[in-house]
Amino acid sequence: MSRAFTARLLSPASGAGRGAVLAVIAAMSALSVFTLAGWFGASALSTAWRTDGTNVVTVELPRSTSGSAPADSVPALIEILSHQPGLAEVSLLPAGEATRLMEPWLGNGSDLALSLPVIITLTHSPSVSLEQISQIVHDKAPDAVIEENALWGDRLAMLGTSLQLCAAIATALAAVTCALVLAVSVVTGLAARRRAVVLLHELGATDGLIAGRIALQGGLTALAGALCGASLAFPALVFLFQATAPFRLGAAGTTDTHWPSGLADWAASVVTLPAPLLWTLATLPLLISLSGWIAGQISARLWLRRLP
Amino acid sequence: MIFLENIQLRHGGTRRNPGATILRNVSLSVPDGAFRWLTGPSGAGKSSLLSLLHLSMRPAAGRMEIFGVAPDRASRGRLARMRRRIGLIPQDYRLLGELSVLDNVVLPLRIARQSERDSLREARAILDWLGLDGREDVLPDRLSGGERQRVAIARALVTRPDLLLADEPTNALGEEQARGLIGLFQHLAHSGATVIVATHNATLLRDFPARTFALDGGHIREETPDP
Numbered sequence: 308m309s310r311a312f313t314a315r316l317l318s319p320a321s322g323a324g325r326g327a328v329l330a331v332i333a334a335m336s337a338l339s340v341f342t343l344a345g346w347f348g349a350s351a352l353s354t355a356w357r358t359d360g361t362n363v364v365t366v367e368l369p370r371s372t373s374g375s376a377p378a379d380s381v382p383a384l385i386e387i388l389s390h391q392p393g394l395a396e397v398s399l400l401p402a403g404e405a406t407r408l409m410e411p412w413l414g415n416g417s418d419l420a421l422s423l424p425v426i427i428t429l430t431h432s433p434s435v436s437l438e439q440i441s442q443i444v445h446d447k448a449p450d451a452v453i454e455e456n457a458l459w460g461d462r463l464a465m466l467g468t469s470l471q472l473c474a475a476i477a478t479a480l481a482a483v484t485c486a487l488v489l490a491v492s493v494v495t496g497l498a499a500r501r502r503a504v505v506l507l508h509e510l511g512a513t514d515g516l517i518a519g520r521i522a523l524q525g526g527l528t529a530l531a532g533a534l535c536g537a538s539l540a541f542p543a544l545v546f547l548f549q550a551t552a553p554f555r556l557g558a559a560g561t562t563d564t565h566w567p568s569g570l571a572d573w574a575a576s577v578v579t580l581p582a583p584l585l586w587t588l589a590t591l592p593l594l595i596s597l598s599g600w601i602a603g604q605i606s607a608r609l610w611l612r613r614l615p
Numbered sequence: 616m617i618f619l620e621n622i623q624l625r626h627g628g629t630r631r632n633p634g635a636t637i638l639r640n641v642s643l644s645v646p647d648g649a650f651r652w653l654t655g656p657s658g659a660g661k662s663s664l665l666s667l668l669h670l671s672m673r674p675a676a677g678r679m680e681i682f683g684v685a686p687d688r689a690s691r692g693r694l695a696r697m698r699r700r701i702g703l704i705p706q707d708y709r710l711l712g713e714l715s716v717l718d719n720v721v722l723p724l725r726i727a728r729q730s731e732r733d734s735l736r737e738a739r740a741i742l743d744w745l746g747l748d749g750r751e752d753v754l755p756d757r758l759s760g761g762e763r764q765r766v767a768i769a770r771a772l773v774t775r776p777d778l779l780l781a782d783e784p785t786n787a788l789g790e791e792q793a794r795g796l797i798g799l800f801q802h803l804a805h806s807g808a809t810v811i812v813a814t815h816n817a818t819l820l821r822d823f824p825a826r827t828f829a830l831d832g833g834h835i836r837e838e839t840p841d842p
Contacts, residue, residue, distance in 0.1 A: 503711055509671055511699030512726045513692050615673050615694075 325528065328492045332532025335481040335488075336595055337540035340588060342481065344544050346474035347584045348551075353467025356460055364437065366444055367452040368425040381425055384447045388427070391443060393435035400426040424452075485532075486598045489525050490606040497521070497610050505614065514611045522603030529599025533592035541588070545577055617645040617668060617778070617809065622677035624663055624833075633675070637663045639833045641677070645811065647777075650804035652820055653813040655830035661813040662706060664830065665780045668811065669703045670694055682777070699727050702776030704784045708767040710755040716742065717751035720769045727774065741769045746792075760787040768796065772803075779803060781812045785819065797823050 368381060381399065388397045405423050431440060437455050444451045497504055507517055577585075622641040627634035637660050645651055653661050666672045667679075670686055679686060682697060689697065710719050717738055724734035742748060745765040755763055764787040771779060779800065785793035797812070797819055804810045814820065820827065829837040 502709075503713075506709055506711060507722075507726065508695075509669065509698060509703065509709075510723045510726050511695050511697075513695040515692070516726070615671060 325492075328488055328528060329532040329535065331488045332485050332529055332595065332599075333536035333539065335485045336533040336536025336591065338536075339478050339481045339591055339595070340537055340540035340544055342474045342477040343587055343591065344547075344584060346471050346478070347581055347587075349467050349470035349474060351581070353464045353471065356463035356467060362430045362432070363455075364429050364431060364440055365454045366427040366429070366448075367454070368427070368448050369450055369452070370424060380448045381427075384444065384451075385427060387443060387447060388429055388440075391435075393432040394440070395430050395432075397427065397429040400428060482595065482598050485529060485595055486602040489529060489599045489602040492528075493521055493525055493603050493606040494610055497607065504611075508611070508614050514608055517611060518604050518607035521607040522600045525603025526596045526600030530592055530596035533595035537588065537592055544588075545573065545580070548580055549576060616647055616680070616683060617643070617811075618678070618680040619643050619667075620678040622667070622679060623675045624660075624667055624672060625675045626663070636675075637833055638667070638674075641833075641835055643828060643835060643838070645809055647809055648804055648807045650801050650810045650825045651812070652825055652827040653811055653830065654815070654820065654827055655836075659830040660833045661830055662782050665703070665782050665811065665813060668778070669701055669780055670698055671703075699723070699774065700777040702771035702774060702779045704764075704767050704771045704779075704781040706782040706786070708755075708763045710763060710766055710770075712754060712756050715752050715754060716747060716758070716766050719755065719766055720773055723770060723774045738769070738773055741773050742766075745769050761789070761792075764788060765792075772799075775808075777808055779808055779810045781810070783814055784812060785814065785816060790818075793819065794822070801825075 366384075368384075385397055385399060388394055402423070402425075405426055429440075437453070441453050444453055504517060620642045622638055623636060624638035624641075625634045626637050641660075641664065653664065655661055663672065667674060668681065670681070673687070682700065684693065684697065686694060686697070711722075714722070717735070720738040720742060721734045724737065725731075739748075739751065742751060745768060747762060747765055747769065750758070750762065755766065758766065764784065768781075768784060771781070781800065785796060788796065793816070800810045800812060801823060826841045827837075827839045828835050829839075
């Protein structure tokens with residue numbers, strides 16, 4: 308059967324019904340664009356938190372009750388740690404910086420009645436364990452407190468993973484909604500065109516032939532809706548990506564948002580999106596189209612089983 | 616070859632509440648290349664028997680074989696291929712109103728995936744033979760009853776079926792056309808096709824003598840011998 312001929316005879320929905328189906332698929336497609344972007348964002352954050360925090364160790368050396376630092380032990384300890392193989396970036400947190408960090412909880416640093424500990428931070432390679440570092444530090448400063456940031460890194464990574472899971476679930480729900488809407492549309496269309504479908508069946512059309520034509524229409528409808536939704540969502544995604552620039556680039560020291568000045572700038576900023584995200588967004592309409600085709604096949608074949 | 620044994624056919628109903636029985640213990644056999652009449656009063660079950668033979672209904676009980684195949688054991692794909700070998704001229708024509716006369720006639724050939732060019736040529740030839748030349752692009756709603764019946768006949772014959780089932784095919788035709796059509800059916804039977812024609816027309820039954828199944832109340836009351 309020619310495609311135009313069967314498209315006329317077996318279109319899953321027509322008129323207002325088809326418009327509503329397209330609108331729902333477009334909305335679900337736009338939602339998927341944002342949830343997928345969220346998935347990639349959460350993945351990047353999770354990776355950053357895990358790698359940045361895992362190998363950092365903080366050593367706290369309590370001050371004496373008079374508030375004086377253990378003057379002899381600190382430089383010696385830094386010297387020892389700096390020359391240990393597998394340890395790097397051993398640095399003393401300046402007292403002013405420590406006071407500034409504690410300000411939100413303890414008030415102005417100059418008024419502090421509490422003596423803050425001396426803090427040394429260092430990073431270590433995976434070959435050096437926390438126990439080895441602890442032994443080195445405690446030999447020189449028995450009352451030192453050693454804290455590994457990996458614990459926080461792991462917790463943040465877990466948070467990132469749960470955010471990814473939420474995004475994946477939202478994407479899956481959007482895909483299921485698309486498939487269900489198309490399935491309902493196909494069944495409604497078949498019921499409305501029952502006479503034509505029954506006649507094709509009586510003339511010897513196989514279930515595969517009828518379902519194939521219906522699924523093709525379903526797939527094309529889903530593709531059209533997905534392309535509309537993705538096209539509408541993409542500029543908003545680029546805008547949001549630009550808005551999060553200070554957050555993403557904070558580690559590099561950039562804290563100001565640099566908004567593109569013209570259309571060409573905006574177009575150029577598209578390439579700053581991560582390549583895996585761009586590829587995923589490019590395949591999204593095809594995946595939604597495939598889900599529409601599958602929904603068309605399954606719902607049409609189930610409906611046709613009613614016929615002898 | 617058609618073979619039915621103790622066939623029962625019910626219409627509608629559910630498992631708990633079976634529907635009305637339309638055919639009761641119907642047994643018949645028709646060899647390849649035979650022409651048979653099917654007669655009986657209105658409501659006797661003629662159309663239902665033709666629907667059963669067209670594989671559009673499933674029997675509730677009994678044994679049935681068409682083209683040497685038991686439909687209840689055939690896959691859905693096989694049943695579809697069997698239906699392509701059967702031409703049905705329904706009493707209500709069953710034309711698709713949104714398709715032109717030509718598209719209606721060419722439909723079975725498109726389903727059988729014949730080439731578009733050959734399909735159109737064959738469809739036009741049969742429409743010419745049935746006096747519908749020049750009406751190819753008209754929608755069925757704009758045709759007279761007789762013309763619609765001829766379109767349904769053309770659609771059933773265009774595939775050159777091995778089994779032709781005709782339900783009152785001459786109702787809306789003039790006497791000459793009716794006689795010409797039955798003559799064609801008998802010619803098809805001589806060429807090897809099996810033809811079963813349901814009719815009330817006593818003149819045709821008299822002028823074209825053939826073995827006849829007389830249905831009444833859902834069972835075969837009488838089977839006349841070959842003339």
